[in-house]
Amino acid sequence: MASDLQHRDDEEVRSWSGDFDPLSDPDERRVLFAALDSYRQYRRTAHMNTTHRRRQAFYALPSSHWQMLAEPPFSILDNFNRVDDAIDVNADIADAILATGLAAFGLPANPDAEEPRQYWHDTATSSDVNKAHSTIRQFYRDWSSEGKAEREVCVEPVVRDLQDEFRERLASGEEMRVLVPGAGLGRLVFEVCQAGFAAEGNEISYHQLLASSWVLNHTAGPRHHALYPFALHFSNLLSREQQLRKVMIPDTHPGVAMIEAQTNQTPFGTMGMSAADFVVLYKNPSNKEAFDAVATVFFIDTAPNLIRYIETIRHCLKPNGVWVNVGPLLWHFEDGSNRSHREGERDDHQGIGEPGNVELTEDEVFCLVERMGFCIEKRQQVDDRPMCGYIQDPQSMLQPLYKPSRWLARKKSQ
Template sequence: MNQQPGKEQNPDEWEGDFDPLADPEERKVLFAALDSFRQYRRSAHLNTTHRRRQSFYALPSAHWDLLSKPPYSILDNFNQVDDAIDANAEIADAILSNGLEAFGLPANPDGGEDNPNNWHNTATGSDIGKAHSTVRQFYRDWSAEGALERDQCYKPVLNDLHELFGSQPHISVLVPGAGLGRLVFELCVAGYCAEGNEISYHQLLASNWALNHTEKANAHPLYPFALQFSNLKSRKQQLKRVMIPDVHPASTIAAQMAEPDDGRGMGTMSMSAADFLVQYASPSQRDTFDAVATVFFIDTAPNLIRYIETIRNCLRPGGYWINIGPLLWHWEDSKTSSKNDASQQSAADTDKHQGIGELGRVELTEEEVIALIHQMGFELVKKDPEGSSCGYIQDPESMLQNLYRPAHWVARKGPETC
């Protein structure tokens, strides 16, 4: 695995130009992410079982007494959920501990709000919600039980790359929105030079722990559905336990390095912590990658044209853009930017965009997305007519199934695009 400037790779190194502590706004966001993992245990107990116990005892006494006994044993269930929360919180605590060590921050800072390193009590409710969803996401990316969801989204990328490049060595692949790093890891194991990109500190902290700090496979119990009380067929379903990580990244890569070279060369893996639009639209990234793989990513764009411009910039001429995912536009319900907001941007600011936080947004249909990539210098070389349905951190036994039918296509950057 290669360490690159500005990339997360070595367990104890966050080097290069990535220094969120040097910028007040970045430090604030990082501190909130760290604090949200610290508060995972307390918030989960409070909002899951504590309030349910209060509501349970508010029932008529004859009713809660009935439901306290078998076959219901509701109070026993609350106790079991509490135990599951504590198991999940151990993962959150491990992520926090490694994050504090990586950034040289104290676990118990002194001095209150006047201390610039006091990260306690900086998380909002939204931050804490992200910590909860990040811990739960380990089910999808790092458990054996999540393999079905991964296979429906990651295997097509690997198959496409094999069809496009065969056994060519040193094929570089960028994965924007890399999340918990599983696809980056799989690409590395398959022999590609994989670079993940992620803007979320929640995801970066968690992926750093999974990739660099877990000690062995199946070391940590996770209860991904313990906090859910609706659409359950049984309490056993709610308290389902999985073990993470299903593979140990360091051991897997070490074993691969010990094998004879098949001529393709070893895969490499790195992670950039940056705004995708700012990092990869720069002249220094022009014509850098042989392929870009966007998996459940393009619908995070307020303005998809910016994403396409950035992908076009960092792809080599003739390089391939592989896309898998739905169009659940993440900014659809956000506050609309006003004319007054827009007028505050100078012409220079408009030309030099401000990354994901740029004003304006638009939601496109799949037909419009395809037309746009054609118009912006890409040739569509493959499109699955009907993608298979898949969930996203979906309990397969739930009485409610939320399924996507993600689009899957491959586009080639034309040699004359500019």
């Protein structure tokens, strides 16, 4: 399944489907429908879980207490109303993602209950809805000017390393293919493409794929869509203005950037997106030595078994190809619950749902990468690493920060 920055609307159904139609597979269809439904439920669940229950708790206070807090300078009830307005603005983005997703897959907005294959309403679990909420918030990190501080630590160094490695070959007109696993909302893929590379993103989450398709292909213009990334959070606040901070997305509009590049005759590569388990798709013989570089950002710690990821990266890299990595080691399966992103997958599945998991230290990761056919040529020392948050409110009283590892490894020639 692939999505292209430059495709026309009438091509989108075909580009999303590719060689595999998720609607033809019951498990895939269920996961896709749950993601679509989670965006449909965003408005209702955000109001219910954010302001409705807080109003109930507020009115449960002694009447003299809530009456005091309802008046200035507190005006708590007025703030609930302002949060509701912010939720509706965010929900407009969720609705837009849903509309483009339904159109892409040829699904009706109001499915007939008598046609179960088309019936996607009320299929989302609370976990699915939470993923929709976090994905909407992620636009702050990936597609707002205010999120640039996080991207400066994670995205820009990767693009610089790729440019340093391939500048002469790009200048000669050679196509350089870069694979971006765990592409998320597509910002790194876009930046790599804008630098002149043929970028291919890979993502397993339909929540992320639906949202990235919207922002890359369907946004109305730069800074056209309002977002309140922190409106649903009530803790560690210095002020209500902080909670209700508005940002505009996208800070850079992909379509406008492409037109400007053509006008200025500057390099602009191609971009595509695949929807699949990274290991399963890219261990395929058709992807053997297909890429000049692999760029991973906040990705390798999603592996229950990092060896599988390294095997796959080595498989799809050309001889002497480079692997650029930035990210922490927040192992996603540390609690031991190695459950697939796609529930219902077979036990013999050799991707993210494969049984078993292990957590490695950074030293062990370096050792493993070199043992499995790579030479680490650049490695940022711990004391030189800038810190960054992850969708972090810079004004919050709580600041969880990463000092992500950054390195470049080259595949050894046979």
